[in-house]
Amino acid sequence: MQKPILEQLLQDRAGKRAVALATHLATGKEELIYPSDKEQTELAQQARIALREDKARTVETAGGEVFINVFNSPLRLLIAGAVHIAQPLAQMAAVAGYDVTIIDPRRAFATAERFPGVALLTEWPDAGVAELRPDARTAIVTLTHDPKLDDAALSTALNSDSFYIGCLGSKKTHAARLERLRRAGFGDAALARIHGPVGLAIGAKSPAEIAISILAQMTSILRGGAVT
Secondary structure, three states: OOHHHHHHHHHHHHOOOOEEEEEEOOOOOEEEEOOOOOOOOHHHHHHHHHHHHOOOEEEEEOOEEEEEEEEOOOOEEEEEOOOOOHHHHHHHHHHOOOEEEEEOOOOOOOOOOOOOOOEEEOOOHHHHHHHHOOOOOEEEEEOOOOHHHHHHHHHHHOOOOOOEEEEOOOHHHHHHHHHHHHHOOOOHHHHOOEEOOOOOOOOOOOHHHHHHHHHHHHHHHHOOOOOO
């Protein structure tokens, strides 16, 4: 690997920036491709697909075969609300490869006894989400049912690059939530990013079943699948 490419790749890895390394097999030429790049070349598009699928691939281009190696930032899940549903969701998400953080200023809920092995942040949700700097590999889920907490998290989440934003609550609760956020200055395009009621419609009832529906919807969005 060329030294400038290696140095930049190491910087990107340290900064948790997603990047693809494209190596032209016939010539050995290397180039770094970022998901935010505006290029619409066939290679750039293939690199974005590889990053989204989190899987290396060899592609055929007009200039010959190119091997695309993927260096993604870690998957993360930020959960606003140390409630019952958060317990199985944190466990399942960790098994699925997410670094999970619970954000809740209510110290009686956000305890190591209730969330063993899970990172806990007892900040107000807007400050907590901002501190963790969500990127395109981050999912954010609000579970408190308390507008003061959920809306605070959403106000920051909607200004981030997070790939998934989900909110617990009924359709009526979600409609009221959207109206509050509109009054706060968010437009329809931003509000359309919110999945509410959160999770796939699988008839989930228990906290564990609701956690399954949330993780399934996150996975579908992450991998570019259909969501119902």
